[in-house]
Amino acid sequence: MKGINNPLFAIFKVLLYCLIVLGIVGVLTILVVMPRWVRTEEVVVPNVTGKPYYEAVRVLDEAGLRPAETILEASSTTPKGEIVSQNPPANFRIKSYQPVEIAVSIGAELAPVISVIGKQLDEARATLTAAGFRPNRFAYVHSAKYLPNTVIAQSPPEGGGQQRGSDVNLLVSLGAMPQSIQLPDLRTQPVREVGPKLEEVGLKVEIQYSPHPKIPKGRIITHKPAAGELIQGGSTVQLEVSGARRETKDIGRLLPLKHLVSEEGNLSRHIRIVVSDEHGERTVVDRHYAPGTVVDLDRQGVRVFGSTRVNIYEDGNRLPEIHYQ
Secondary structure (H helix, E strand, O other): OHHHHHHHHHHHHHHHHHHHHHHHHHHHHHHHHHHHHHOOOEEEOOOOOOOEHHHHHHHHHHOOOEEOOOEEEOOOOOOOOEEEEEEOOOOOEEEOOOEEEEEEEOOOOEEEEOOOOOOEHHHHHHHHHHOOOEEEEEEEEOOOOOOOOEEEEEEOOOEEEEEOOOEEEEEEEOOOOOOEEEOOOOOOOEHHHHHHHHHHOOOEEEEEEEOOOOOOOOEEEEEEOOOOOEEEOOOEEEEEEEOOHHHOOOOOEEOOOEEEOOOOOOOOEEEEEEEEEOOEEEEEEEEEEOOOOEEEOOOOOOEEOOOEEEEEEEOOEEOOOEEEO
16 A cells, blocks of 8 residues: 555645646736736827828838728828828827728729700709819800800710819800891881891891881881891891881880909809899899900890999899999
8 A cells, every 4th residue: 555655646746846836837927927918018109191001001010000901992182002091090099019090092083974065054063063073164155056055065075984073164055156137228118027027037126106208107217227237136126117206115225334254263153134224123134154254235235214223243242233324
């Protein structure tokens, strides 16, 4: 029995010594190693926003940090391959070797350009803006195919990939080019036949009656412009017709107003001109004009009666009132 117990006792002693050693190592780990691990040094997160990706990784490594899983993000302001944002932000304190999340730009997001050809200018501008593009410069030309203030062409054209926020320039119709008409001699002609024919070719007719000893009633005594003169479509022809004075119509007078549209900027301006005279208040102009355009109401044949007040609005802003006696 005594011989058997000696080997067992030796094994027991070895196991006991091992347990004692493990206990000492564990105590040292808890008391010394773990506090040092818990008290890992904190570092300040550097600013890597706007830096190229590989430079950002290097800067983080030098600061004792590491990049987390990289995020790809579209950006119209940050060049492709540069850092758009980071988390935690710059100057934030974290423990060393912690991950920093960085988002890398893949460049501006591209989108197809929408066609606005055939749309009225205001509608075209709203459509482009809603699609993320910026209506920029407008040019105006006469076109028999398109109504006034309608978009004829655009640059860049429909389709293709363009950066959101980029410019789109528009070509806008002024309507058909006014035709020049050589006025024939209308004297002694019946006004009931001449009037409709003049209106058919796009002219306006104003009639004033005067008694005449030789020309029968209802026939033209004289007219302005005179025979042989070239006039444009939309112009007014004043006819003096034989008849009693009580039939005379007040044809008023042409409004001698020329308004210069503000030349600031590249965008067209909404011009509205309101006239108030003895016949009441009416809007005689309500459309968009390019900067620097001269709006000539005399040439447009706007007539007024008696004392007149004129109010001009540019993009909704009223200019000083103009008075005519």
